[in-house]
Amino acid sequence: GxxxxxRGIATRFDKLAxxxxAAIVLVTALLWINA
Known part of the structure; x- marks a missing residue:
């Protein structure tokens, strides 16, 4: 077991990463648009 x-931990970590x-890309795009 x-x-x-x-494998469950690895899958969760992959999803988190x-x-x-995606969050970093989104924030960067918002900052770039507002700049």
Missing amino acids: RLKQW RNYR
Whole structure:
């Protein structure tokens, strides 16, 4: 069961990283538009 647990953590981390990158892109775009 340990492998499945690690896979779940990895999937969650991947999703988090993708959301984080998307948030950075969004904020950068907003700052660039407002500049």
